[in-house]
Amino acid sequence: MAEGQSDCKGTVYLTFDTGHMGVAPLVAEVLARQRVRVTFFAADERTQDGGSSLDPHWASWWRARAAEGHEFASHTLHHTYWRADAAGADGKPLFRVQPSAGPRAGNRYTLTEAEYCQEIDAAAERLRTVTGRAPMPLFRAPGGKTSPALLAAAQRCGYTHVGWSPAGFLGDELPSERFSNQALLKRALRDVRSGDILLAHLGIWSRKDAWAPAVLEPLIQGLKARGLCFRTLAEHPVYGATRRGGPP
Template identity: 30%
Template structure:
């Protein structure tokens, strides 16, 4: 996972410059100066251990959120996917959750379409125009491919690092501190539904404190709908 972080960070830097220069449609924060924050949750790996707790916390605290689910994740956890779809918007996260920069353009389209099929059929949600690249790994070519399919590439402006787990120096406290230190109007927060490789559930365990912190600072939670639009 640490290697994935290095790869994703490098590609993010390349993609950010390319998207700005070439006019590719990519979003990493909400276009607003108001105190609005979007919580987003990725379900891409095989595990979903934090999902029930996350859904319970969001429901009890009446917090809107946006989910990005891979088709493979939905196939493994259909009941959880349906529960998410009943209440929250879902974006496409491909089917296989593979690094798209290593695929041909045709393979990318196939992976994205398969992911969208699972979302529509199993949750009743239409993922367009929301798409998130697995691991954040993308470049000018891959962004252009998903844009041509009617999707905006949705990144994040704040990664809690909860997915790294305790064995890589993270904790519930570190998740909360990262949010506290980087919170600003329009922040898109990245959290995860599954467990870290060491079995920890830091995002799920920190969520209540994160919600309390954000609200205490006068922010309101929103979904990505209304802020992220299909490429023109």
């Protein structure tokens, strides 16, 4: 499905976080047409169809992506933002969080290390169910917001955090009134370099001029024209080792 290794002058790693899923069918079509494999970081977020991104309605979509060779990892089940560290009476770390999905969406509260790990685990298990494949032992904190204590806690429960490269921030969550699709495309084609991890979403509620229809395919085509090939994080020199060293 992916391009031949001999054609590559460099490698980039395109990743998608979940969102309202309105552009998910289009994204899948573009990736298939361009023969590009990506890594999806999934949370169970509210969708335009009134459901959520990891509910049974979307199971066939996720399973089809698994059959195409894409990779998967956790984005925390309820898209749970880290807000601050705290400490319990026993000195163990606590994390103040605020999910944007699920039954406690918008509320701020405190999780223990074990409870935060459950948030990561729950998304991974849901992915295992809907894709029929074991996700990678990776996670991406919503908004990329973390602390050293949070990253250490995740490591203790078996997960490595993955952010994105500065040039890999593709801008699909920025306001379209200030950041046009053409400007975002031009910037990415100019700045992305081999080794970069790129970030996009399967739909952003706040952006009025949707990014994916306008930018995704021209971006892929433009980076290919520069000799860059697309790989999943299972083929990344650092993050791929987590799959090789972990359970099947």
